[in-house]
Amino acid sequence: MFDDIVRRDLSLSRKRLRRMLKTLTRTDAYHSKIAVGAVRYDMQGLPAGKVTKEEAQ
Numbered sequence: 911m912f913d914d915i916v917r918r919d920l921s922l923s924r925k926r927l928r929r930m931l932k933t934l935t936r937t938d939a940y941h942s943k944i945a946v947g948a949v950r951y952d953m954q955g956l957p958a959g960k961v962t963k964e965e966a967q
Contacts, residue, residue: 914953 915922934940946966952958 911953 912924912927915927944961944966946961946963948961949957950959950961950965
């Protein structure tokens, strides 16, 4: 993910990215999206499969 940020010449540090991801992944909205069978998306926002039971735990 950070390599993509560098490639796009965005001004976002690794530390800031980590903080943002920690904040996001602690929300109820995020957890509702990782329910078993929910659609998983790739870095381009395209559907890339479904969340498995193992991933949802």
